[in-house]
Amino acid sequence: GAVVSQHPSRVICKSGTSVKIECRSLDFQATTMFWYRQFPKKSLMLMATSNEGSKATYEQGVEKDKFLINHASLTLSTLTVTSAHPEDSSFYICSARVLYTGELFFGEGSRLTVL
Amino acid sequence: GENVEQHPSTLSVQEGDSAVIKCTYSDSASNYFPWYKQELGKRPQLIIDIRSNVGEKKDQRIAVTLNKTAKHFSLHITETQPEDSAVYFCAANTNAGKSTFGDGTTLTVKP
Numbered sequence: 001g002a003v004v005s006q007h008p009s010r011v012i013c014k015s016g017t018s019v020k021i022e023c024r025s026l027d028f029q030a031t032t033m034f035w036y037r038q039f040p041k042k043s044l045m046l047m048a049t050s051n052e053g054s055k056a057t058y059e060q061g062v063e064k065d066k067f068l069i070n071h072a073s074l075t076l077s078t079l080t081v082t083s084a085h086p087e088d089s090s091f092y093i094c095s096a097r098v099l100y101t102g103e104l105f106f107g108e109g110s111r112l113t114v115l
Numbered sequence: 116g117e118n119v120e121q122h123p124s125t126l127s128v129q130e131g132d133s134a135v136i137k138c139t140y141s142d143s144a145s146n147y148f149p150w151y152k153q154e155l156g157k158r159p160q161l162i163i164d165i166r167s168n169v170g171e172k173k174d175q176r177i178a179v180t181l182n183k184t185a186k187h188f189s190l191h192i193t194e195t196q197p198e199d200s201a202v203y204f205c206a207a208n209t210n211a212g213k214s215t216f217g218d219g220t221t222l223t224v225k226p
Contacts, residue, residue: 043219111156
C-alpha cells in the first residue's frame with residue numbers, strides 16, 4: 001500500500017511554544033490530507049481537511065488560529081499547534097487519501113506532550 | 116452529517132473462536148466502508164474494505180458484509196489468534212473522501 005510518513009513521532013515542548021508536525025505522502029500525490037486527534041482509548045477525531053493549494057476546512061469546535069494547517073504541495077501537509085498548552089497534549093495523526101480509490105493511509109502519529 | 120455507531124466497545128474471545136464487530140451508519144450517500152486495526156501507540160492499518168456495490172468481501176480469515184438497506188456493515192474474524200488483539204475501527208466514507216469513524220472495539224484474544 002501507499003506510504004505516509006509523519007514527523008516527529010514524539011515531541012515535548014514548554015507551554016506557550018509552537019510545534020510543527022509534518023505529514024508526507026511518500027509514493028503518491030495527495031490532494032487531500034486529514035488531521036486527527038486521538039485521546040487514549042478513544043476514536044480518531046477529525047480536526048480538519050487539508051486541501052492542496054487552498055485553505056483547510058476545520059471541523060466544528062476546532063480553533064483555526066490555534067491549529068494552523070498548510071498544504072503547500074501535493075505531498076506535504078503541516079499542522080502547527082500554536083501557543084501550546086498542556087490540554088493540547090495528545091496523539092495527532094494525519095492521513096492522505098489516494099485520489100482514485102478513496103483509500104486512506106495513515107501517518108505514524110505524533111505524540112505531543114506540553115509541559 | 117454522517118454518524119457511525121460501533122458495537123461492542125470491548126470483545127473478548129478464546130483463541131480459535133470467531134469475532135464479529137458491527138457498525139451502523141446514517142448517511143445513505145456513504146459508499147466506502149473500511150475497517151482499520153490499531154495496535155497500541157501505532158497508526159491505524161487498513162485491513163479490509165467494502166464498497167457500496169458489493170455485499171460481502173473476504174480476505175483469508177477476515178470478511179466484511181454490508182447491508183445498504185439497513186445501513187449496517189460488519190467485520191468477521193474467524194479462527195482468531197492472539198495477534199489479532201487490537202482496537203478495530205469501522206468508518207464510513209462519502210465521495211468527498213471524508214471518513215467518519217466508529218468509536219472502536221477493543222478485541223482481546225485469549226490464548
